[in-house]
Amino acid sequence: xxxxxxxxxxxxxxxxxxKLAGVSQSAVSRxxxxxxxxxxxxxxxxxxxxxxxxxxxxxxxRSLATNQSNIIALAxxxxxxPFYANVAQQLSSQLREIGKxxxxxxxxxxxxxxxxxxxxxxxxxxxxxxxATMASPELAxxxxxxxxxxxxxNRGSKIAGVSTVWGExxxxxxVAAEHLLKTKHKRFAxxxxxxxxxxxxxxxxxxxxxxAKSGIKNVPIEYGEYSFSGAAxxxxxLLSSKNRPDAIFCASDYMAFSVLDVAKREFNLNVPxxxxxxxVDDVPEASHSAYDLTTFSQPAGALAKxxxxxxxxxxxxxxxxxxxxxxxxQLIIRGSTKA
Amino acid sequence: xxxxxxxxxxxxxxxxxxKLAGVSQSAVSRxxxxxxxxxxxxxxxxxxxxxxxxxxxxxxxRSLATNQSNIIALAxxxxxxPFYANVAQQLSSQLREIGKxxxxxxxxxxxxxxxxxxxxxxxxxxxxxxxATMASPELAxxxxxxxxxxxxxNRGSKIAGVSTVWGExxxxxxVAAEHLLKTKHKRFAxxxxxxxxxxxxxxxxxxxxxxAKSGIKNVPIEYGEYSFSGAAxxxxxLLSSKNRPDAIFCASDYMAFSVLDVAKREFNLNVPxxxxxxxVDDVPEASHSAYDLTTFSQPAGALAKxxxxxxxxxxxxxxxxxxxxxxxxQLIIRGSTKA
Numbered sequence: 001x002x003x004x005x006x007x008x009x010x011x012x013x014x015x016x017x018x019k020l021a022g023v024s025q026s027a028v029s030r031x032x033x034x035x036x037x038x039x040x041x042x043x044x045x046x047x048x049x050x051x052x053x054x055x056x057x058x059x060x061x062r063s064l065a066t067n068q069s070n071i072i073a074l075a076x077x078x079x080x081x082p083f084y085a086n087v088a089q090q091l092s093s094q095l096r097e098i099g100k101x102x103x104x105x106x107x108x109x110x111x112x113x114x115x116x117x118x119x120x121x122x123x124x125x126x127x128x129x130x131x132a133t134m135a136s137p138e139l140a141x142x143x144x145x146x147x148x149x150x151x152x153x154n155r156g157s158k159i160a161g162v163s164t165v166w167g168e169x170x171x172x173x174x175v176a177a178e179h180l181l182k183t184k185h186k187r188f189a190x191x192x193x194x195x196x197x198x199x200x201x202x203x204x205x206x207x208x209x210x211x212a213k214s215g216i217k218n219v220p221i222e223y224g225e226y227s228f229s230g231a232a233x234x235x236x237x238l239l240s241s242k243n244r245p246d247a248i249f250c251a252s253d254y255m256a257f258s259v260l261d262v263a264k265r266e267f268n269l270n271v272p273x274x275x276x277x278x279x280v281d282d283v284p285e286a287s288h289s290a291y292d293l294t295t296f297s298q299p300a301g302a303l304a305k306x307x308x309x310x311x312x313x314x315x316x317x318x319x320x321x322x323x324x325x326x327x328x329x330q331l332i333i334r335g336s337t338k339a
Numbered sequence: 340x341x342x343x344x345x346x347x348x349x350x351x352x353x354x355x356x357x358k359l360a361g362v363s364q365s366a367v368s369r370x371x372x373x374x375x376x377x378x379x380x381x382x383x384x385x386x387x388x389x390x391x392x393x394x395x396x397x398x399x400x401r402s403l404a405t406n407q408s409n410i411i412a413l414a415x416x417x418x419x420x421p422f423y424a425n426v427a428q429q430l431s432s433q434l435r436e437i438g439k440x441x442x443x444x445x446x447x448x449x450x451x452x453x454x455x456x457x458x459x460x461x462x463x464x465x466x467x468x469x470x471a472t473m474a475s476p477e478l479a480x481x482x483x484x485x486x487x488x489x490x491x492x493n494r495g496s497k498i499a500g501v502s503t504v505w506g507e508x509x510x511x512x513x514v515a516a517e518h519l520l521k522t523k524h525k526r527f528a529x530x531x532x533x534x535x536x537x538x539x540x541x542x543x544x545x546x547x548x549x550x551a552k553s554g555i556k557n558v559p560i561e562y563g564e565y566s567f568s569g570a571a572x573x574x575x576x577l578l579s580s581k582n583r584p585d586a587i588f589c590a591s592d593y594m595a596f597s598v599l600d601v602a603k604r605e606f607n608l609n610v611p612x613x614x615x616x617x618x619v620d621d622v623p624e625a626s627h628s629a630y631d632l633t634t635f636s637q638p639a640g641a642l643a644k645x646x647x648x649x650x651x652x653x654x655x656x657x658x659x660x661x662x663x664x665x666x667x668x669q670l671i672i673r674g675s676t677k678a
Contacts, residue, residue: 012484054484056460071442071462078428080623085424089417092445096455101462103410104441106431121395123410123440145351145393228627257629265628284419288567289604290596290629 012053021049072311073120075105077132081226081254082283083300087131087153090304098308100126107133121146127311129153132226134196135162149314151307154298156198163314163322165306167280167298168329169199173206175296175331176249176278181214183338185247185276188219191234191259193226193251200226200251203280207249220245224255231255235262239269246275247337253279253286253295260291260336276337282329292335302327351392360388371396411650412459414444416471420565420593421622422639426470426492429643437647439465446472460485466650468492471565473535474501488653490646493637495537502653502661504645506619506637507668508538512545514635514670515588515617520553522677524586524615527558530573530598532565532590539565539590542619546588559584563594570594574601578608585614586676592618592625592634599630599675615676621668631674641666 018025023042030036031046049055072095079085092102103125105117117139120128128135128143131153135143140159143150151163180188190207193200208219222238224231231250235258238245248263250256256279263269263277271277279286282297306325314320357364362381369375370385388394411434418424431441442464444456456478459467467474467482470492474482479498482489490502519527529546532539547558561577563570570589574597577584587602589595595618602608602616610616618625621636645664653659 054481056457056481056485074443079418079424079431080421080428082419082421082424085418085421088443089419089445092443096445101458102443104413104427104431104443106428106435118395119440142393142395146395228623257627261628284567288596289600 012050012055014055016053017046017049017055020053021046068315069124069126070100071103071123071125072100073105073117073123073125073128074102075107075117075120075128075130075133077107078226079106080228081132081252082285083252083254083281083298084131086283086300087304090300091129091307094301094304094308098312118142121148126315127151129307129311130155135159147320149311149320151310153303153307154199156202161320161322163310164324165303165310166199166324166326167303168296168326169202169280170206172280172296172298172329173203173208173249174210175206176280177207177210179294179331179333179337180247180249180276180278181211183276185338187243187245187247188216189238189245189248190219190221191224191231191238191248191250191255192221193224193255195223197226197251203249203251224250224258226252226255228254228258231258232262235259236266239263239267239275244275247278248275249278251280253281253283253293255279256293256295256336257285257291260293271336272338278337280329282332286332287334294332294334294337296331297329299327299329351389351394353394353396355392356385356388356394359392360385407654408463408465409439410442410462410464411439412444412456412462412464412467413441414446414456414459414467414469414472416446417565418445419567420471420591421624422591422593422620422637423471425622425639426643429639430468430646433640433643433647437651457481460487465654466490468646468650469494474498486659488650488659490649492642492646493538495541500659500661502649503663504642504649505538505663505665506642507635507665508541508619509545511619511635511637511668512542512547512588513549514545515619516546516549518633518670518672518676519586519588519615519617520550522615524677526582526584526586527555528577528584528587529558529560530563530570530577530587530589530594531560532563532594534562536565536590542588542590563589563597565591565594567593567597570597571601574598575605578602578606578614583614586617587614588617590619592620592622592632594618595632595634595675596624596630599632610675611677617676621671625671626673633671633673633676635670636668638666638668 014028015025018028028046030038031043076084128150134155135150137159140162144161153165157164190204192204222234224234250259256277260277263275269275279293279295282295286293286295310323353367354364357367367385369377370382415423467489473494474489476498479501483500492504529543531543561573563573589598595616599616602610602614608614618632618634621634625632625634649662
């Protein structure tokens with residue numbers, strides 16, 4: 001056991017606890033080992049002494065012995081987008097229930113795999129969960145070599161060995177198109193995420209293909225880059241065009257909020273009478289009356305649950321085959337679309 | 340060095356790297372130790388072999404030797420509130436720049452110290468940063484014994500040894516009162532956070548005391564519990580009272596958004612002509628035109644910077660005296676208050 005020195009004071013060690021409790025050092029070690037043989041009375045005496053001294057068993061040292069750190073690295077690009085803040089919150093509270101914790105890696109951009117992520121491996125993490133960022137082939141290879149499974153939430157991957165958890169992206173687009181058709185809209189547009197996002201592409205494909213079945217073609221597409229300001233620019237382009245859309249489907253709620261703001265305040269349009277807006281995600285803000293957004297849901301809790309299931313399975317079983325789980329969503333109709 | 344087994348495959352060890360590079364195991368160890376003596380050529384050969392094998396030096400094992408894990412535990416109650424999501428993002432990206440990472444602990448409630456936090460100590464974290472949650476005397480004692488400094492962001496503490504980083508809470512209340520007085524408001528109200536929040540209390544004191552100087556007394560106060568639904572209930576009570584306020588100061592932006600929603604949609608009030616609303620924080624959403632909220636800022640970047648400064652100082656110096664840093668804010672005037 002190591003002692004941590006700070007300000008001239010050292011943290012209590014296993015041997016300090018043994019001395020105070022009047023037991024052997026190996027008894028202290030057994031007291032903290034699941035399933036180890038130790039008398040209940042001895043154990044209580046040890047825990048009491050540990051509490052008095054402020055002793056904490058060193059989980060890092062323990063992870064060297066058990067090969068399980070109980071730490072999951074989470075790479076996330078942007079906590080400003082409420083969807084990702086929500087996913088992080090769900091992952092954290094669900095992992096806590098099984099005694100695991102998140103080591104957080106935020107990255108400045110949506111598309112770049114942060115080279116710092118390779119450092120996550122140095123912490124002997126049990127898995128790497130990524131949202132809104134994608135594993136580079138290089139990182140995936142390093143993880144494979146180190147035996148650390150990767151799960152991507154809300155982004156696809158063509159790399160073998162990378163597991164993915166998805167919402168119903170293609171169906172989100174279809175359902176949005178169907179709802180807008182049923183409610184008699186005529187001029188459709190799509191605000192996409194980034195060009196490299198498979199998620200955005202699938203939502204777009206579902207939307208465009210479903211409209212095409214009704215003979216609607218040449219649907220304008222603008223890229224909002226998944227950012228608030230990017231989506232505002234996309235909305236400005238679409239809403240100032242000659243053939244102004246009366247229905248805009250956005251690849252995320254966060255971008256839809258921005259499109260709503262621009263439509264109402266900059267173009268003085270009545271939402272939904274002059275333009276209907278649909279998002280994807282159903283973040284909590286979508287139900288706030290400032291936005292009151294119709295959206296196709298992508299439940300953060302269910303996405304987190306699926307990702308953790310994959311991690312547990314890959315950490316416990318001998319199979320290392322990547323898994324892919326699709327999480328169901330549904331259209332939530334609110335005030336941003338015409339009845 | 341330990342090998343991690345998963346799916347019948349074991350992670351490469353120091354000795355594997357040594358073998359491939361044709362050097363001794365101690366050379367591999369030196370290659371990864373800052374300042375250790377090793378020829379540049381040998382080092383390159385080792386790094387190349389490590390890359391080929393997917394070897395990562397075990398930072399956990401290393402932390403046992405150096406007493407520095409470079410991991411900071413962050414306890415946070417609610418990532419749904421954009422202020423805290425923002426603080427987490429700022430802490431994460433600023434820590435990354437100095438090679439440190441966040442181990443995340445989310446807790447279900449604002450006021451309760453999660454007992455799980457004591458587990459953070461088992462991971463040999465270098466410090467514990469808490470936002471929107473408060474260290475219990477018990478936890479503070481455990482941290483003290485383990486030599487782990489605690490920094491609370493945006494909550495006070497009466498516990499010796501706990502450092503704090505604050506916005507200008509009292510001044511926020513004064514400045515809000517002054518602005519509302521200058522702009523000819525007559526009937527004031529305050530939406531507080533929770534009863535145990537020192538932050539909310541200081542904002543309230545600044546507001547109430549400044550109004551009292553102008554002879555305004557009996558200002559109604561409702562508790563929004565820092566939640567969206569709690570603030571909505573507070574707004575309903577205030578706005579349905581006989582003497583309906585024409586100026587509401589809220590202890591956070593997040594609650595102010597909820598109050599705005601209720602005022603506009605449920606009471607059909609014109610904001611700001613019939614009621615002005617001011618928040619505290621200046622989260623990014625405050626500038627979105629759906630809210631366009633006047634607010635007293637509490638810059639997340641500066642709060643994170645101050646907290647990290649304290650951690651660095653307490654980890655490097657022999658002094659363990661708690662530090663207290665106040666971060667400056669300013670009134671940002673937007674459309675939710677009368678000109």
